[in-house]
Amino acid sequence: MRRAPAMIVAAGLLLAGLTGCSSAPAADCTDAAAPGPASNQIQTAGALSKPGTANFATPMKTKTTERTIVHEGSGRTVQNHQAVQLDMRVYEGSTGALIPTSQYGGGSVTVNLDTSADGLVGGLAKGLICSTAGSRVVIATSPKDGLGDGATSLIIVVDVRKAYLAQADGSVQPHVAGMPQVVRAPNGQPGITIPKTDPPKTLKVAELLQGDGRTVKRGDNVVVQYTGLVWKTGDKYKSTWDESGPTGMLVDDASSASSGGSMPGLVEAMIGQKVGSQFIAVIPPSKAYGKQGSDGVPPDSTLVLVVDVLGIQ
Structure with a gap:
């Protein structure tokens, strides 16, 4: 029964088309998720050099998307409509089960962030904007910002490996x-x-x-x-x-x-x-x-x- 959510997660995240003085605008944090009772109780383990794991009480469900920055990096600030390279694991909030295709075995996935997008891309964006590259962030999505209304919340552990420029800044x-x-x-x-x-x-x-x-x-x-x-x-x-x-x-x-x-x-x-x-x-x-x-x-x-x-x- 978890195959369908897993495929949705995988399909919704991959950066389209990947085959192998002007100043950038300041990051707008208006849509950034705030810490809350759900995200604050998520415990993580694992070195920052590998995808982190999560431990949390189940069932977990939140009506609004929450995020807590577990470790703050010193890299570029993440902006909306920006490509970021992530290591991440995604769990079902109702059962605590790891969604298999979200475990990349130490590899990375590149995602275009868009807080206005439906589903996981939108939830991930709200959880990551105004964090910094090098950070570890835990996100508890609302059902709407995950697999859709009526579904379980998603619990995500994200290591922000790299934040690419939002636009040329030369x-x-x-x-x-x-x-x-x-x-x-x-x-x-x-x-x-x-x-x-x-x-x-x-x-x-x-x-x-x-x-x-x-x-x-x-x-x-x-x-x-x-x-x-x-x-x-x-x-x-x-x-x-x-x-x-x-x-x-x-x-x-x-x-x-x-x-x-x-x-x-x-x-x-x-x-x-x-x-x-x-x-x-x-x-x-x-x-x-x-x-x-x-x-x-x-x-x-x-x-x-x-x-x-x-x-x-």
């Missing part, structure tokens, strides 16, 4: 003549204006914000936000800002972009970028989707991508 760079113009909303989402000229015939890359973090190398798994447009029409064909949020990119070429690997021109543009940077790449068809095109991309299209480099896994 220093502003001068505009490069002939390249599209980019403006940024307060949350970092770019607005892009393409010149009414013919596109360049070769790959063009320009930094918009220059970060000072780790340098991206071939073979890295990089966490990014990006928006992609078709030069000729100005139509947006893809934007993580409008969809699932930060996603993963394997910085390595596939035989072709349409075969499921990374776009060759984007890989070339990404290598050498630093975490915290935002760059714009104008990619000719030969290094994009070529004569076959793709969903939302007509054949022989030059593409414009604006990419925030948020972290390296």
Whole structure:
């Protein structure tokens, strides 16, 4: 009977797409869960280098999601709409049983936090925002913030391994003549204006914000936000800002972009970028989707991508 909840937990958490001077806004703690009688009674064991275990009286059920920070880390503050890398174990509050697929055997899972999301993603976000990387947090979810109204509460032990940037935070760079113009909303989402000229015939890359973090190398798994447009029409064909949020990119070429690997021109543009940077790449068809095109991309299209480099896994 526990298989269905376990599958829901697993399916609801994985970061979509993972295959292998501008200042960031202050974290908004309005939706952060507070400590309460349920979360305060959860006892944890296990070194911070491994997923922690929980001990609590059953049945446990709370009408509101509660969180208690057991150990406070010294890393980056966790924000809403941010990708975080976690070690975690999830238990059924009614029985104390460990949900099997939430035990990652020492591995990690990367999650996009969204306090407005239904189910476990929302509950997890309320439990983690405004904590810090390196923390251990225990969360007791309301049924609504777990498996749904009428279900058991979930008890979660979370070690926050890493909090990726919420948006690029590098220093502003001068505009490069002939390249599209980019403006940024307060949350970092770019607005892009393409010149009414013919596109360049070769790959063009320009930094918009220059970060000072780790340098991206071939073979890295990089966490990014990006928006992609078709030069000729100005139509947006893809934007993580409008969809699932930060996603993963394997910085390595596939035989072709349409075969499921990374776009060759984007890989070339990404290598050498630093975490915290935002760059714009104008990619000719030969290094994009070529004569076959793709969903939302007509054949022989030059593409414009604006990419925030948020972290390296």
